[in-house]
Amino acid sequence: MKKETIGFLIFKYGIYVILGGLLLMRVCGYSIEEFIHSYKAKNEMETIHYGGSVSEVNKYIEMRNKKVEELNYLISEKAKQLNSILYYTNDTTKINSAKIRANREYRSQYVNPSQIGRNYIAESEETLRYINEFQKKEDSLGYNIFIDRGKGNEFIANIFEKKLSSTIHLKNINKKDSKNKYKVIQLYYYSDKAKQRLTEQIENRKATWFVAVGTTPKKEIALLDEIQFSTTVFTEEELQNQKLNHNGLKSLFAPSVNLSKESTFYFICYNKKMDKLTFSKKAELFKTMFLKKQPTLEGKIKSVKVNFD
Incomplete structure (x- = not known):
């Protein structure tokens, strides 16, 4: 009898596992359609809540944390050097x-x-991109x-x-x-004279200017005392x-x-x-x-x- 290869054994036992899983679902009252629906629903929920599947999110977080550790090492070494x-x-x-x-x-x-409610994959990709850029342009x-x-x-x-x-x-x-x-x-x-001049300039600005920059005359005038x-x-x-x-x-x-x-x-x-x-x-x-x-x-x-x- 010809000796079975490792690849064939993996394929054969993989089939057994799949068939066993399907049989178990049938015994527990689950159909294949229900299983697929449940799997899709789980993926959709994880995507909405975290930006992707939990396993994928964890992978990106680990990549991100590793890159942050690299950056922290560069900064700590520069601090020691200075x-x-x-x-x-x-x-x-x-x-x-x-x-x-x-x-x-x-x-x-x-x-x-x-x-919940954060796209961790997008955030991690952003951090990875920023740190990679810094590492490439560290000298400048x-x-x-x-x-x-x-x-x-x-x-x-x-x-x-x-x-x-x-x-x-x-x-x-x-x-x-x-x-x-x-x-x-x-x-x-500011001197009293400078504050008076600047207050007049602020009060004479058009109202649309304050709306555009998200402030008010009162806020700006108050800052003149700081x-x-x-x-x-x-x-x-x-x-x-x-x-x-x-x-x-x-x-x-x-x-x-x-x-x-x-x-x-x-x-x-x-x-x-x-x-x-x-x-x-x-x-x-x-x-x-x-x-x-x-x-x-x-x-x-x-x-x-x-x-x-």
Whole structure:
């Protein structure tokens, strides 16, 4: 008798399993049509609730979580490499650490597979696409570094949700830039004269403008009492020449930095890590460039550790 092959045995016993399953359904009172209907209904329910079958959703979530782990490893290694950053400021707020993030947005790292009404497959595909893009363009996208001044120091307002944030974006570390860039951040309050002028401008705007951007005159006027925020990024050449080259479109969109004695300011090398001796020299250039009208406005060079959590 010819010896049966493994493939034939698998096929033969597969037939037995199918026939046994059909016999069991008959004994339990299920027809083949009812079984198919039940199977389709289950798939439709899972697709509506989760975006696909549970097994397929779990597969995508596992792929997504693995990719997020890869990204987290890249970020943590960059944090270890940087260790700390330097900035020059007159802010007396105690900053315990700086946070580092990949310069790419993606959805929350936590996914609850039992939550109904979310398309987990589409969400996972979106996250996979975003992280893959970051990995391909890591040198140019780089890593963003933030500090948080803490509760009670909120200053960036969202006029649509009336929320305030105390987070300051200091740096975008990247490998693509061949030359140093610098950043000045200013926190300040409007003077009474400026508030009056801006209030008149807001009140004179057409009503359609507020509808289009989802706000109201009352909301915008209220924000004039909050601490304000302005920033500008400039090149090594501009720092050395002691002049901002705001030409063309840059002159339209770059905010002016006019530090007053009430201002809180930050100066930092925007795109590279810099040693203290070199940064001290850059801080001296910054002082002659931005603080010559305010000789009493003094700052200090501070170091803060970069963490990822």
